[in-house]
Amino acid sequence: MESETGAGEAGLLxxxxxxxxDAFDTLVRAHSAAVYRVALRLLGxxxxxxxxxxxxxxxxxxxxxxxxxDSSFATWMYRIVTNRCLNALRARRxxxxxxxxxxxxxxxxxxxxxxxxxxTVLRQAIDDLTPGQRAALVLRxxxxxxxxxxxxxxxxxxxxxxxxxxxxxVEVLDAMQGVR
Amino acid sequence: xxxxxxEERLPCGEELxxxxxxxxxxxxxxxxxxxxxxxxxxxxxxxxxxxWGPLIDYRDAELEVPQGVVDSIVARVRNLTSLGWIxxxxxxxxxxxxxxxxxxxxxxxxxxxxxRVRRVGTSRGRVADTLSAAEPTGARERSATGGRAFEVGDxxxxxxxxxxxxxxxxxxxxxxxxRRNVRAEVKARTGLQAVEVNVAVIDVEGDG
Numbered sequence: 001m002e003s004e005t006g007a008g009e010a011g012l013l014x015x016x017x018x019x020x021x022d023a024f025d026t027l028v029r030a031h032s033a034a035v036y037r038v039a040l041r042l043l044g045x046x047x048x049x050x051x052x053x054x055x056x057x058x059x060x061x062x063x064x065x066x067x068x069x070d071s072s073f074a075t076w077m078y079r080i081v082t083n084r085c086l087n088a089l090r091a092r093r094x095x096x097x098x099x100x101x102x103x104x105x106x107x108x109x110x111x112x113x114x115x116x117x118x119x120t121v122l123r124q125a126i127d128d129l130t131p132g133q134r135a136a137l138v139l140r141x142x143x144x145x146x147x148x149x150x151x152x153x154x155x156x157x158x159x160x161x162x163x164x165x166x167x168x169x170v171e172v173l174d175a176m177q178g179v180r
Numbered sequence: 181x182x183x184x185x186x187e188e189r190l191p192c193g194e195e196l197x198x199x200x201x202x203x204x205x206x207x208x209x210x211x212x213x214x215x216x217x218x219x220x221x222x223x224x225x226x227x228x229x230x231x232w233g234p235l236i237d238y239r240d241a242e243l244e245v246p247q248g249v250v251d252s253i254v255a256r257v258r259n260l261t262s263l264g265w266i267x268x269x270x271x272x273x274x275x276x277x278x279x280x281x282x283x284x285x286x287x288x289x290x291x292x293x294x295x296r297v298r299r300v301g302t303s304r305g306r307v308a309d310t311l312s313a314a315e316p317t318g319a320r321e322r323s324a325t326g327g328r329a330f331e332v333g334d335x336x337x338x339x340x341x342x343x344x345x346x347x348x349x350x351x352x353x354x355x356x357x358x359r360r361n362v363r364a365e366v367k368a369r370t371g372l373q374a375v376e377v378n379v380a381v382i383d384v385e386g387d388g
Contacts, residue, residue, distance in 0.1 A: 021261055025254060032253040033245040040243070050253060057257040062279065118234040141204075142239055166197040169204055169232075170185040176231040177182055 009073055017064050024064075028057050031074060034143065035081045041138045042085040044127070052088065056081035071152055078145065079153040082135050089131040118179055125175035133168040140165055183227050190220040203228040266331040268371055278370050280337075283329035287339045287374070290365035291327070291358045296349040298385045301326020301342050329374075337366065338376040347386040355379040 009030075015023035035056055039049035059080050060067070067076055126134060132154070139145040139153060150161045189195055194214070199221065202208055208229050215221040263280030270276075288300045328340045339362060345354050359377040366374040 021258065024261060025258055028257050029250065029254050032250045036245050036249055036253060037243060046249075050249060050256075053253045054256045054260070057253070058260050058281070061257070061261050119238055122234050122238055141235060162201075163197075166200060169200050172235060173185045173200070173228060173231045176234060177185075 010069065013064070013067070013069065013073060016061075017067075024061060027073065031077050032057070034074065035077050038078060038081055038138060038143060039085055041126075041142060042082070042131070042135060043088060048088070052081060052084050056084055059084070071149070075145070075149050075152055078139065078143070078149070082139070082153055086131050086135060118176070121175055121179050122172065125172050128175075129168050129171055133164055133171070136161060136164045137168040137172075183224060190218075190224055192218050192220045194218070194221055196224070199224050200228050204232055263328060264331065266329065266337050266372060267334045270334055278372060280329045280331075283337055283339065283366060283370055283372060283374075284327035286366050286369045287329060287341060287362045287377070288327040290361040291341050291343055291379075294354065294358045294361050296346040296354050297343050297358065298346055299326075299344040332375055335372055336375045337372045338378070339366070339374050340378045340380070342380050342382045344383045344385055345381055347384040349384075351381050355381065 009027070012023045012027050016027060032053060036049055036053045039052040039056075040046060043049050043052060056077065060077060067073075071079075126137065129137065135154060136150055139150045140147075145153065147158050147161050147165075150156075150165075151158045154161065154164075156164070185196065185200070187196055190199070192214075202210075203225055208225055211222070211225075215225070260281045263284055265277040265279055266283060268276040268278050291297055292300050326342050330338045330340075332338050341358065341362070343355075343358065345351060358379050362377045363374045366372055
């Protein structure tokens with residue numbers, strides 16, 4: 001995504017900053033798949049993900065003047081959508097009864113059988129991560145962001161990103177140990 | 181015998197987090213001199229590679245975002261960005277503007293709260309969740325195209341609304357009430373005068 005853009009993207013950004021809707025359209029089209037993907041992986045619901053993507057771009061449009069281009073537009077969009085999703089997940093957790101809170105009940109025998117498939121276990125392990133860990137894992141393993149980019153997106157230091165990623169990876173390894 | 185991934189170090193003293201990172205970041209085969217001699221490290225590296233494999237397969241079955249989703253996001257964003265700005269205040273020291281989508285969202289909420297109005301707009305999507313967070317009603321279901329607001333002059337806006345009313349309600353009465361509510365709410369929330377409020381009743385709904 002970043003490779004093909006570069007200079008062209010800077011031009012689009014400066015046009016969009018001046019209110020050029022077509023230029024902004026082009027940026028939205030180029031980045032919407034990535035923004036949607038992150039939202040879907042964090043929120044787990046296609047409708048919510050589409051809403052989050054829409055709101056993220058709208059927020060970008062509103063604050064375009066404040067975007068100085070210190071990071072790439074892609075990283076900036078990741079930052080906006082990730083924060084929106086983390087806030088949404090936080091709000092969800094506050095309103096939901098504490099069912100998926102850490103200590104999930106021991107699986108009954110029938111659940112153990114159902115959960116045999118590796119992908120099912122993997123998906124469950126990713127779902128069970130804290131939102132912050134999941135965000136780091138999704139950005140690194142699925143979106144291919146660098147540690148530095150993730151630090152920027154999540155407002156963390158690089159060592160903090162590393163330790164968060166390690167905890168997320170350990171959870172995955174732990175879960176997979178049960179099926180492999 | 182299985183590895184406890186929560187341990188900090190292997191018996192040889194190597195940090196587990198370094199080994200995990202080495203494999204996950206694709207350098208699992210590049211053994212350090214220590215690892216070539218160690219009896220613990222190669223086993224742990226192999227374990228990580230084996231357990232991490234499904235995630236790689238899962239990732240490579242990369243989720244393809246349907247073109248329809250991309251198109252829908254682009255269209256929704258375009259719809260909202262094209263609402264533009266409405267000038268609230270013009271002084272020698274600067275300009276205060278209010279975004280059209282903010283005014284549209286205020287108008288939608290006001291219309292939505294009017295008795296015998298079933299819905300504003302048709303499709304799913306939110307205009308402004310900055311507002312919906314503060315509103316008790318279901319702003320989530322509000323349409324991206326249900327309301328539009330445009331600048332008419334300084335401090336003056338025109339608002340267009342698409343609504344669905346209750347079957348049997350007098351359309352003239354309901355739309356007059358919408359107009360009153362929208363004017364009052366837009367004035368209170370933004371300071372703008374909604375000089376024109378155009379109501380389009382796009383459908384009616386009965387009970388059940």
